[in-house]
Amino acid sequence: MSIEVRNISKRFGNFAALDNISLEIPTGELVALLGPSGCGKTTLLRIIAGMESADSGSVLFHGAEATHVHTRERQVGFVFQHYALFRHMTVFENVAFGLRVKPRAERPAEAEIRERVMNLLKLVQLDWLADRYPSQLSGGQRQRIALARALAVEPKVLLLDEPFGALDTQVRKELRRWLRRLHDEMHIASVFVTHDQEEALEVADRVVVMNKGRIEQLGTPDEVYSAPASPFVYRFLGNVNVFHSRLHGKWAEVDSAIGKAKDDSLAFVRPHDIEITREASSGALQAGVQHVQAIGPLVRVEVEHQGEVIEVELTREQHQALALAAGEIVWLRPRKLRVFQGNDMVDSRDFDLGAGI
Numbered sequence: 335m336s337i338e339v340r341n342i343s344k345r346f347g348n349f350a351a352l353d354n355i356s357l358e359i360p361t362g363e364l365v366a367l368l369g370p371s372g373c374g375k376t377t378l379l380r381i382i383a384g385m386e387s388a389d390s391g392s393v394l395f396h397g398a399e400a401t402h403v404h405t406r407e408r409q410v411g412f413v414f415q416h417y418a419l420f421r422h423m424t425v426f427e428n429v430a431f432g433l434r435v436k437p438r439a440e441r442p443a444e445a446e447i448r449e450r451v452m453n454l455l456k457l458v459q460l461d462w463l464a465d466r467y468p469s470q471l472s473g474g475q476r477q478r479i480a481l482a483r484a485l486a487v488e489p490k491v492l493l494l495d496e497p498f499g500a501l502d503t504q505v506r507k508e509l510r511r512w513l514r515r516l517h518d519e520m521h522i523a524s525v526f527v528t529h530d531q532e533e534a535l536e537v538a539d540r541v542v543v544m545n546k547g548r549i550e551q552l553g554t555p556d557e558v559y560s561a562p563a564s565p566f567v568y569r570f571l572g573n574v575n576v577f578h579s580r581l582h583g584k585w586a587e588v589d590s591a592i593g594k595a596k597d598d599s600l601a602f603v604r605p606h607d608i609e610i611t612r613e614a615s616s617g618a619l620q621a622g623v624q625h626v627q628a629i630g631p632l633v634r635v636e637v638e639h640q641g642e643v644i645e646v647e648l649t650r651e652q653h654q655a656l657a658l659a660a661g662e663i664v665w666l667r668p669r670k671l672r673v674f675q676g677n678d679m680v681d682s683r684d685f686d687l688g689a690g691i
């Protein structure tokens with residue numbers, strides 16, 4: 335079932351939590367709402383769920399107006415950060431709960447409930463824990479049970495609010511992959527809230543980047559990361575170097591790109607979009623290496639140009655070929671940059687630097 339959000343606004347007192355949000359999520363798509371704390375992600379999710387009412391705008395499910403439809407009738411499944419399993423019920427009873435509270439006419443027979451619950455527990459690979467209580471489970475297991483419980487009523491839409499927030503990195507990673515598989519098998523529309531950029535980029539088909547109650551950008555993970563539509567998205571999704579007129583100096587490419595715009599424009603370049611060499615070349619910017627640090631598969635090189643620090647990211651292989659050390663003089667060229675004036679993009683350039691290093 336597709337979800338459509340049309341011109342939704344919501345205030346709490348004088349505070350605009352959501353400001354004219356529109357969004358369409360087709361069946362089969364997994365969408366991440368990503369943004370800093372307080373940007374309105376949870377409020378939007380709650381409005382989609384029918385747990386909160388909007389001041390204006392509408393929510394449509396499968397093209398039909400659902401704004402005033404009660405949560406119970408929306409066929410949505412929820413999962414929240416803090417598991418919210420019933421402590422006094424076994425795993426089996428937790429998953430069965432949504433089916434047992436259905437009106438008598440819709441309630442499946444006991445044998446069918448048993449079969450459906452056990453199938454779901456197999457799906458989340460925890461059927462062997464059916465008789466345990468929530469307190470006897472690990473965090474990751476509880477979260478998988480919470481998902482099984484949400485899926486028991488065969489929702490047409492799955493809504494997850496920071497579902498893996500409280501778990502450690504390894505478990506989070508596993509659950510992300512697992513959520514992706516589960517979502518694909520169910521063929522439903524799913525929306526999950528996260529403030530973790532890596533989680534959004536890794537799992538979602540599309541990412542909605544939110545800031546102060548508005549959508550900054552809506553796109554595939556690659557689009558929002560490689561082609562940010564605003565300075566906010568650049569900064570929120572990964573590291574970025576910002577070049578202004580004071581800094582770009584002799585960097586001809588940046589100079590000419592910024593030159594077209596006014597003085598208050600800024601050029602944004604991702605650390606991995608900077609080529610670093612020992613040889614001077616036309617249009618390259620001279621800088622001094624300050625610090626070299628290996629972080630996992632990458633090597634971060636901090637260089638200094640006219641008192642400003644520029645961050646360059648290399649793969650380990652790229653760095654092996656160069657073997658840079660603090661104190662060396664290097665030359666930098668951008669591969670890709672975007673220039674913004676305020677929030678407006680005024681230039682976007684890709685430079686062909688040849689084979690590179």
Ligand code: ATP
Pocket residue numbers: 346351369370371372373374375376377378529
């Ligand atoms: P977080 O990542 O911290 O959960 P969020 O992006 O999910 O943040 P929301 O929970 O949607 O943010 O809240 C958006 C804004 O609206 C916040 O500034 C919050 O304080 C405010 N807000 C949310 N619910 C209420 C409420 N019931 N009454 C007053 N203000 C509220």
